[in-house]
Amino acid sequence: MTTVRTLATVAEAVSERGHVLGGGTLLMREVNYRPETVTEILRITDASLKEIRIEMSRITLGAGVTMAAVAARAELAALAPSARSVGGPAIRNMATVGGNLFAPHPYGDFAAALLALDARVHWAGGREEEIESFLAGRDRASGLVTAVSFVPPARGGFRFRKVSRTKPKGVSLMSIAANLTLSGSRVERARIAFGAMGPTPLRAKAAETALEGKTLDEAGIARALTVATDGLAPPDDALASSWYRDRVAPVHLSRLLLERS
Ligand SMILES: Cc1cc2nc3c(=O)[nH]c(=O)nc-3n(C[C@H](O)[C@H](O)[C@H](O)COP(=O)(O)OP(=O)(O)OC[C@H]3O[C@@H](n4cnc5c(N)ncnc54)[C@H](O)[C@@H]3O)c2cc1C
Known part of the structure; x- marks a missing residue:
């Protein structure tokens, strides 16, 4: 009882x-x-x-x-x-x-945002x-x-994207939060957190390092995309395989960073 x-x-x-x-x-x-x-x-x-x-x-x-x-x-x-x-x-x-x-996997979208902050x-x-x-x-x-x-994020520096199969209410295939300190279009400091890409929300530290000092354009983010899932542990579940999550994560990270839909 x-x-x-x-x-x-x-x-x-x-x-x-x-x-x-x-x-x-x-x-x-x-x-x-x-x-x-x-x-x-x-x-x-x-x-x-x-x-x-x-x-x-x-x-x-x-x-x-x-x-x-x-x-x-x-x-x-x-x-x-x-x-x-x-x-x-x-x-x-x-x-x-x-x-x-x-909240356990695949939940924790807001926690991913807090991790990036x-x-x-x-x-x-x-x-x-x-x-x-x-x-x-x-x-x-x-x-x-x-x-x-x-600390409040800098104006225009915080981005969040949730990827799900059912819109608008489905659970996450992944969520991504980025908290960027920008100087013009140059990234001074980056925090990137993924939800549903491991047992808990996790930081993409290799991608953060690869972004710092770079411009926020296709050439500048290219290295970050190649290491986007380093250190993450994308799970297999009913929504997607680990393989699929690993492959699409850079695509969604790119859209988030370049603010494309
Ligand atoms: C239909 C449905 C859809 C959902 N969709 C999403 C979604 O899209 N994204 C998402 O992230 N989540 C989703 N969730 C999961 C959940 O609703 C959220 O993660 C929510 O934020 C959990 O908060 P709660 O207050 O309801 O937690 P509770 O159910 O009250 O608690 C969850 C756990 O946290 C512990 N806990 C709660 N508060 C504290 C505290 N202050 N200190 C210590 N321990 C605490 C509890 O003891 C429990 O173990 C969904 C759930 C349902 C049922």
Whole structure:
């Protein structure tokens, strides 16, 4: 049997063990289909989990902020495409930032965007970690994530693309987020993250290195495309084979970088 406990504050949740309830779009599926895996649910009603804080140098999204809330905020326009890529409207009204961080393959489109933003993950109790190390260890992690925070992307520097078989609501064959610092058309710094190209969203580090110092045109991105999937682990699943994902990733990365449809 599954029990649900409601806690009014993050402080109360620090020492508790159980499955944290976000919007429940995945967790309640587990309760329905594999109830023996979810014995205790923690429902935390602390209002801070729903906060969006926008400062000049940092944006903080509470873990309980929904995809719909992200998509609705004008100041978060750069992130709206990644928030809107998660499911349909009913899912986005429930699905939270915190839940997306833990969402298994092929989910995690918003987490891929956060990875490209070098987000920090904030845990109840005050611990913080880089999203990359969070994702690497998330299957062994326990506790309450309270928020994520990141430096606002430069205007025009953040791009996101989701590739799916069924539009507009299908799950990802892959998603790609790029966070570029540009000087004119020259790339000074690049962060590229792929969703659904490994067990968790992963950075394409070889492509990032190959882009830095180059111009954002066909010749400038050519090397990055040849190493686009280095270090990734494209899976075989019902949507696509690993081989197919590996072959089409450079095509989609090229379209994203050159802003072609
Ligand atoms: C029909 C459908 C379509 C979907 N389409 C997409 C899609 O296109 N793209 C996509 O990325 N995802 C998709 N999803 C998956 C899911 O809806 C999203 O990933 C969503 O963001 C998960 O958030 P949630 O709040 O519902 O998580 P929940 O179901 O509440 O939780 C998911 C997991 O995260 C843990 N968790 C949640 N919040 C916290 C927290 N604050 N601290 C610690 N642990 C936490 C839970 O304990 C659980 O293990 C889809 C799901 C469905 C059912």
